[in-house]
Amino acid sequence: AGNADAGPAADPTELTLALVPSQDQGGLVDTAKPLTDMLTEALGMPVHGVVSKDYQAAVEAMGAGQAQIGFLPSLQLWQASDRYGASVVLQTERDGNITYPAQFMTNNPDKYCEDSPVERDGKLYCNGADALSGPAGLDSIKKIEGAKVAMLGPGSPAGYIYPMLALKNAGINTDTGIEAVPVTANDAAVLAVHNGDAEVGFSFWDARDIVMKDTPEVGKDVVVFAMSQEIPNDGVALTNDLSAELQEKIGTALAEYSATEEGAAALTEIYSITKLAPADPDSLDVVADAATKLGLQ
Amino acid sequence: MSLHNPTRNTATAAQAPQAPAPVPPAKPVPWRPLAAVLAVAVIAVASFWSVEITWSRLLGLPADIVRYLWLMFSNPNWDKLGEALAQTWRSVQMAWVGTVLGLLISFPLSFLAARGFAPAPVRGLLRMAFALIRAVPEIVIAIIILSVTGLTPLTGALALAVNSIGTLGKWGYESIEGVDPGPLEAVRAAGGSTSQVIRWGVWPSAMPEFASFWLYRFEINVRASAVLGLIGVGGVGDMLTSYTQYREWSTVGVLILVVIAVTMGIDAVSGAIRRRLTDGGKPQ
Amino acid sequence: MTDLQIPAKPRGRWKPYAATLVIVAITAVTLSPQWGIAFGFDAISRNWQNGVGKILEMLSPDFSFFPRTVAPLLETLQMAVIATLVGSLLGLPLSMWAARPTNPNSVTRTLVRTALNIVRSVPDLLYAAVLVAMVGVGALPGILALVMFNLGTIVKLVSESIEANDTGLLEAGSAAGGTRAQINRALALPEVAPAFINQTLYVFELNVRASTVLGLVGAGGLGLLIDAVRTFYRYDQLSLIILEILILVLLLDKFSDVIRRRLV
Amino acid sequence: MAPATTAVPPAPPGTPFAIRMREVTVRYPNGVVALDRISLDIEAGEMVSVVGLSGSGKSSLIRTINALVPVTSGELEVGGHRIDGARGRELRAVRGQIGMIFQGFNLAKRTTVLNNVLVGRLSHAPWWRTMLGAYTAADRRLAFEALDRVEILPKAYQRAADLSGGQAQRVAIARALTQEPRLVLADEPVASLDPPTAHAVMGDLRRINQDLGITVLTNLHLLDLARRYGTRLIGLRAGRIVYDGDAASADDAVFEEIYGRSIGAQDVLEK
Amino acid sequence: MAPATTAVPPAPPGTPFAIRMREVTVRYPNGVVALDRISLDIEAGEMVSVVGLSGSGKSSLIRTINALVPVTSGELEVGGHRIDGARGRELRAVRGQIGMIFQGFNLAKRTTVLNNVLVGRLSHAPWWRTMLGAYTAADRRLAFEALDRVEILPKAYQRAADLSGGQAQRVAIARALTQEPRLVLADEPVASLDPPTAHAVMGDLRRINQDLGITVLTNLHLLDLARRYGTRLIGLRAGRIVYDGDAASADDAVFEEIYGRSIGAQDVLEK
Numbered sequence A: 001a002g003n004a005d006a007g008p009a010a011d012p013t014e015l016t017l018a019l020v021p022s023q024d025q026g027g028l029v030d031t032a033k034p035l036t037d038m039l040t041e042a043l044g045m046p047v048h049g050v051v052s053k054d055y056q057a058a059v060e061a062m063g064a065g066q067a068q069i070g071f072l073p074s075l076q077l078w079q080a081s082d083r084y085g086a087s088v089v090l091q092t093e094r095d096g097n098i099t100y101p102a103q104f105m106t107n108n109p110d111k112y113c114e115d116s117p118v119e120r121d122g123k124l125y126c127n128g129a130d131a132l133s134g135p136a137g138l139d140s141i142k143k144i145e146g147a148k149v150a151m152l153g154p155g156s157p158a159g160y161i162y163p164m165l166a167l168k169n170a171g172i173n174t175d176t177g178i179e180a181v182p183v184t185a186n187d188a189a190v191l192a193v194h195n196g197d198a199e200v201g202f203s204f205w206d207a208r209d210i211v212m213k214d215t216p217e218v219g220k221d222v223v224v225f226a227m228s229q230e231i232p233n234d235g236v237a238l239t240n241d242l243s244a245e246l247q248e249k250i251g252t253a254l255a256e257y258s259a260t261e262e263g264a265a266a267l268t269e270i271y272s273i274t275k276l277a278p279a280d281p282d283s284l285d286v287v288a289d290a291a292t293k294l295g296l297q
Numbered sequence B: 001m002s003l004h005n006p007t008r009n010t011a012t013a014a015q016a017p018q019a020p021a022p023v024p025p026a027k028p029v030p031w032r033p034l035a036a037v038l039a040v041a042v043i044a045v046a047s048f049w050s051v052e053i054t055w056s057r058l059l060g061l062p063a064d065i066v067r068y069l070w071l072m073f074s075n076p077n078w079d080k081l082g083e084a085l086a087q088t089w090r091s092v093q094m095a096w097v098g099t100v101l102g103l104l105i106s107f108p109l110s111f112l113a114a115r116g117f118a119p120a121p122v123r124g125l126l127r128m129a130f131a132l133i134r135a136v137p138e139i140v141i142a143i144i145i146l147s148v149t150g151l152t153p154l155t156g157a158l159a160l161a162v163n164s165i166g167t168l169g170k171w172g173y174e175s176i177e178g179v180d181p182g183p184l185e186a187v188r189a190a191g192g193s194t195s196q197v198i199r200w201g202v203w204p205s206a207m208p209e210f211a212s213f214w215l216y217r218f219e220i221n222v223r224a225s226a227v228l229g230l231i232g233v234g235g236v237g238d239m240l241t242s243y244t245q246y247r248e249w250s251t252v253g254v255l256i257l258v259v260i261a262v263t264m265g266i267d268a269v270s271g272a273i274r275r276r277l278t279d280g281g282k283p284q
Numbered sequence C: 001m002t003d004l005q006i007p008a009k010p011r012g013r014w015k016p017y018a019a020t021l022v023i024v025a026i027t028a029v030t031l032s033p034q035w036g037i038a039f040g041f042d043a044i045s046r047n048w049q050n051g052v053g054k055i056l057e058m059l060s061p062d063f064s065f066f067p068r069t070v071a072p073l074l075e076t077l078q079m080a081v082i083a084t085l086v087g088s089l090l091g092l093p094l095s096m097w098a099a100r101p102t103n104p105n106s107v108t109r110t111l112v113r114t115a116l117n118i119v120r121s122v123p124d125l126l127y128a129a130v131l132v133a134m135v136g137v138g139a140l141p142g143i144l145a146l147v148m149f150n151l152g153t154i155v156k157l158v159s160e161s162i163e164a165n166d167t168g169l170l171e172a173g174s175a176a177g178g179t180r181a182q183i184n185r186a187l188a189l190p191e192v193a194p195a196f197i198n199q200t201l202y203v204f205e206l207n208v209r210a211s212t213v214l215g216l217v218g219a220g221g222l223g224l225l226i227d228a229v230r231t232f233y234r235y236d237q238l239s240l241i242i243l244e245i246l247i248l249v250l251l252l253d254k255f256s257d258v259i260r261r262r263l264v
Numbered sequence D, E: 001m002a003p004a005t006t007a008v009p010p011a012p013p014g015t016p017f018a019i020r021m022r023e024v025t026v027r028y029p030n031g032v033v034a035l036d037r038i039s040l041d042i043e044a045g046e047m048v049s050v051v052g053l054s055g056s057g058k059s060s061l062i063r064t065i066n067a068l069v070p071v072t073s074g075e076l077e078v079g080g081h082r083i084d085g086a087r088g089r090e091l092r093a094v095r096g097q098i099g100m101i102f103q104g105f106n107l108a109k110r111t112t113v114l115n116n117v118l119v120g121r122l123s124h125a126p127w128w129r130t131m132l133g134a135y136t137a138a139d140r141r142l143a144f145e146a147l148d149r150v151e152i153l154p155k156a157y158q159r160a161a162d163l164s165g166g167q168a169q170r171v172a173i174a175r176a177l178t179q180e181p182r183l184v185l186a187d188e189p190v191a192s193l194d195p196p197t198a199h200a201v202m203g204d205l206r207r208i209n210q211d212l213g214i215t216v217l218t219n220l221h222l223l224d225l226a227r228r229y230g231t232r233l234i235g236l237r238a239g240r241i242v243y244d245g246d247a248a249s250a251d252d253a254v255f256e257e258i259y260g261r262s263i264g265a266q267d268v269l270e271k
């Protein structure tokens, strides 16, 4: 435990890293070990890692000083800095992108596709969504009006915030204009569309991969017909009770680690991260804007 | 005295013709139970009628069950067994500490919440507290505690302890109130004080029930770690949800086997203890 | 009377002490920093204000949020009612099957017990996740998951209370030449009724609380709403939802209190 | 003596049951020998009292006759049916004709008196009726008649839990009568009743014996009752029959033989 | 009659308790009046039998004397202590000197005979000892002596659940004796015991009355026992005293007055 009365500017003698794996990716994360091992060595103090799947828990832990380093999804990055003054230092890069799109899927391509679906890697796309980056095909989402839509909880960027923002921008009243079928995981959104519980579903691109493991036909039955605007990737926030030097040290250590070949390999292997890039605070404004527009009042 | 009376066949055969039928009292109409049954029926019908369910989905269920059982158990991923056991041990630790803390706190409180052992205001307050604990979602309790003790297994144990107090307290005062009043009266008649009445009048008869629901709560706590796993304090529940979410069925199968083994183990121990306490462990 | 033939203390009196020792040992291990969860009071004494702060934040419910909670609350109740009803009606005969006095046949009894132990050991979260893959999202997987969960709980609690009760009266049925089913219907049923009704109410409460899980399978209800308000740190709205659940829990407590005093 | 199985034809419907025991031994799983090679013939229509110390085997005797306790060795026949080893449907049919009054009444406290009495019809009514609790008018009439006979008809719709001890005892008797039994086994039916109530109950038993000719076997603690209401007296001691004869002529010497040397001596209390 | 509170000094240690009741009425919450303006004086050292129909108020009388049932109106004094209205420590001290034998024994079935008997020492031993079950050698010796007196010492370490009815009854008596009481209240202590055991128990009660001078008040069903063992007989009917006099001289006319017109008549069973 930290020695509280060692002086006002004293940094804790050990750190806790809270890793909230992005739900918006295809792989399973159950350890923070490579990161904490590396940080322990680089900082010369023990760093404990905790994988938390609850957004609120991680942010509150940072707020209460129980965790100092947070690997958080975009909305929570913004909330941590907004509520508890944490500073966002790094953002993750996947396949060279620091952003990713949300996808609109349907089991009724005849209604939503302007062109005939094309196949890529065993999955169908239409309306130019096969470019695999957003935005694409957003003209077609007006047709969603009145349909049943499978969506995630309001904390999910790809499963809720960005697609809903797109619907709003397309002139649809998101409270009354669609019939929400709530789900809380990306695979469930895909399945809801596949099973016909909803005509349209939101998820990250491309959540169909998860489901195809035991339901292979999902790539053909569920067609992606639009991609949202690009969503900022998750990133790293540090609490404001750490001294500037320590913050600096942590940021550098992480960035350098991802630059080494072995570091990059480990990050890709475990978190599908190819690089940790300096944060672009502006990219979070979009999240903040969306969250305030859509927040529950 | 007629030992053998060949003309008599049965009670009715000879009696029915001449004797007038006895007049039973008017059958009382059980208004209260009838009203209760009616209310339940109305609520049930309303629920079934208003809920939006495609019942036809149930038709495919048996085939689906077979398919998923196959996915889980045809080729279990034994590589994960070690980790599963380690996480189970962690769950058991949290559950154990949570149960022990919970029972230490709830045990005296449940006496204060039982009719006849404390003033009515104390009783009302405690029952309200038990109800409140049960009303707050586990994860919210966990987050409050997390701001005190951080993302550690201790948080998990404390959250389980707080949760346990709500249920154990309720079960406790219910079974205390259900105790046979006889022995309790005997202690009172011998000049026993309230604490002595509890020790020698209530405890001997309530003990098996207490032991059985303490063990049951332990079992619940092992499983409840699924929710706590979400906040990152670990445990087998966390693994279960993650692997299910990413549809790694072969691993899920292994995890289920581990959980079943643990639960059955607890159940066997609890059964043995219960038998010992209720009938002195005599052979069946 | 000075020469009492006091009987020797029976052997085996060390057993309770040994059991206590084992329990203390397990607790020590689980509390220890090396093998267990590192129990300590230092964090609590240092940071308890944090927890109090959070609780204080929750003490002012936002009543204007009430209209938004009505529909989810009804949805949760709807599923809880159906699941409780189905679960308890299936659970009643199974409980009799799983209890020694009402089913002396040890083979079928063990069979039912084992099956229900397995049913009970699978976390509700898992039922929900698997069932949503099988029957799609919505109320159906939620209700099915709850029914499984209810079955396990009811059968365990009710069969234990059958075994704890006096069972001499069942002999009267045997002596009158009744079949097992007849005896259970005519004699065991009225005797387990209070326990059964109470456990059913308890399970109903569990089902309302399990709405967090129902949210997971897209069944909506309070669970989803709780997730939503948590995402935006609306502790005032959260406390309103908790208040609603609390009222429900208190009502159920009251019911079960009345039934216990009336029937027992 | 030759086994009586083949010699005696099953009793025709309606006739009272006789009991034949040949060298019946009952040993409980814990090793206690409750009945020790008992041979006993009770004729149809007799009214027999059984007396003995606590633990002498009175309850075991009655429970063995009804197959609630299995026979360890020996032969037991009730109304011409072999009971030792009988199982399932056949056993239920015989039991259906034996009315049993338990020492502790064994009523279902949480249901009505009437429902308790209708338990006596279980083996006679169709299965589905007993499941639904929808007994025929004839069955209900039998139950009401039995309740009337023991003068407790007004309580028919009360919960059994609300009865006083004497009333509960009478309901247990009515249940046995509702079976239209050919044999009544009563295990200490008047323990803990005050004298007027005790006499009323014993009078009821004598009446069904005399009026209906039903065989009655009663365990009793009270010697004056045994002498007054029984026609035959059986004394048990440590699982063996130590007296079997006329009830009226049993004198104090007989009772001293049954109960042991002297009142208060230590050996009369132990098994 | 003036209230006796101030007139009678509290009994010195060791002397038996007397009982004074003045116009005591007991009404249960459901409206039943169990005792109806009873006035009664029982001298220290008397041996009194109480008889009456089921529901006449015998148990209520005994339970009122021990303050297990509150007095609705009237005055009640035991051994010079006012009982109506007494609470807490004072009441416990008085109760600690009244040995009570319950109708249903009221043993804690799941603990040993010895622990049940040691309940009699609760109000005498230090609190922590009673909590831990760590009684002094002197207390344990008292318990063993009481068990020996009722001839059940060998069962000291058995679970109370494994006892036969008569044995359980004796443990209840031993518990009352272990209190070193100045007054014994016995509620139908011999119901459901066979005659030798019943006489042994009544003999025990008479012995503690005669040898130790302890006041004894016994409810009884059996008139011959009441006549034989009591020095004074009290007849209750519907909550009132209908007879109070010498036990030996109570004849059949007295009993008919207590029990009602005739045996078996319907009205004797109802409240």
Ligand SMILES: Nc1ncnc2c1ncn2[C@@H]1O[C@H](COP(=O)(O)OP(=O)(O)OP(=O)(O)O)[C@@H](O)[C@H]1O
Binding pocket: D028, D029, D030, D032, D033, D034, D052, D053, D054, D055, D056, D057, D058, D059, D060, D061, D271, E164, E165
């Ligand atoms: N279920 C049982 N298991 C083992 N032993 C038993 C069982 N029931 C009775 N016994 C023993 O068998 C013997 C005879 O018991 P039984 O109940 O027949 O006596 P009883 O004559 O009816 O006595 P009581 O007058 O107390 O009713 C006793 O020693 C008793 O301890």
Ligand SMILES: Nc1ncnc2c1ncn2[C@@H]1O[C@H](COP(=O)(O)OP(=O)(O)OP(=O)(O)O)[C@@H](O)[C@H]1O
Binding pocket: D164, D165, E028, E029, E030, E032, E033, E034, E052, E053, E054, E055, E056, E057, E058, E059, E060, E061, E271
């Ligand atoms: N706890 C109670 N609440 C209400 N009424 C009661 C209670 N206990 C006894 N009674 C009623 O009070 C009256 C006297 O009961 P009491 O137990 O004193 O009778 P008793 O003479 O001891 O009878 P028994 O011989 O059956 O033991 C009865 O009418 C009874 O129904």
Ligand SMILES: [Mg+2]
Binding pocket: D058, D059, D060, D103, D187
């Ligand atoms: Mg017996």
Ligand SMILES: [Mg+2]
Binding pocket: E058, E059, E060, E103, E187
């Ligand atoms: Mg009484």
